[in-house]
Amino acid sequence: MTSPSRQQGIILFAHGSRDALWRLPIEAVAQRIQTVSPQTDVACAYLELTAPDLPTTAAMMIARGIQHIVIVPMFLGVGRHAREDLPVLVQQLQKDHADVQFDLRRAIGEEPQLTQAMANIALASLP
Numbered sequence: 490m491t492s493p494s495r496q497q498g499i500i501l502f503a504h505g506s507r508d509a510l511w512r513l514p515i516e517a518v519a520q521r522i523q524t525v526s527p528q529t530d531v532a533c534a535y536l537e538l539t540a541p542d543l544p545t546t547a548a549m550m551i552a553r554g555i556q557h558i559v560i561v562p563m564f565l566g567v568g569r570h571a572r573e574d575l576p577v578l579v580q581q582l583q584k585d586h587a588d589v590q591f592d593l594r595r596a597i598g599e600e601p602q603l604t605q606a607m608a609n610i611a612l613a614s615l616p
Contacts, residue, residue, distance in 0.1 A: 498530035498555040500546050503563040504570060505539030512539055515563055530555055536570055543578050547586065557590040565598035 499522060503515045515533050522531045530553065534546035541549070543560070550558055560579060564571045579593045597603055 496555060497557040497559070498532070498550045500543065500550070500558055500560045501531065501533045501563050502543060502560050502575065503533065503535055503539075505535030505537045507538050518563070536574060544582065544585070547582050547589075547591075551586055551589055556588070557592070559592045559594060561594050562596045564596040567596045567599060571596045 501515055501519055503512070506512070512533070512535070519531045519533050522529055530550060532541075532546050532550060534541055534543040536542070547558060560575075562571050562575055576593065579591055582589075582591050
């Protein structure tokens with residue numbers, strides 16, 4: 490049985506790639522979340538070319554008793570996948586799991602904190 494503090498989870502949703510090394514930064518974010526907040530259930534899911542996909546990851550969380558899933562799109566830009574494909578996937582999840590709350594956040598690239606962090610990294614590269 491899942492404790493009340495573990496009834497929420499985060500899915501980091503990314504595009505996917507044939508290159509196995511591509512997923513390492515996304516998994517590093519998940520690991521960082523787990524380190525900072527051990528009570529948080531966090532997992533990665535991918536749109537294509539990489540497993541697991543979003544329905545599989547959501548189903549695994551739900552099987553562990555998660556009742557509220559926050560989906561964080563790990564996209565720098567808001568292209569077709571973030572604007573069109575992902576909302577359709579989330580609608581299907583809501584249909585398939587009516588008793589679970591799904592919250593779709595905006596793409597990570599739209600977050601001011603990330604924009605600032607990237608600017609800081611770029612500026613730090615100056616001699």
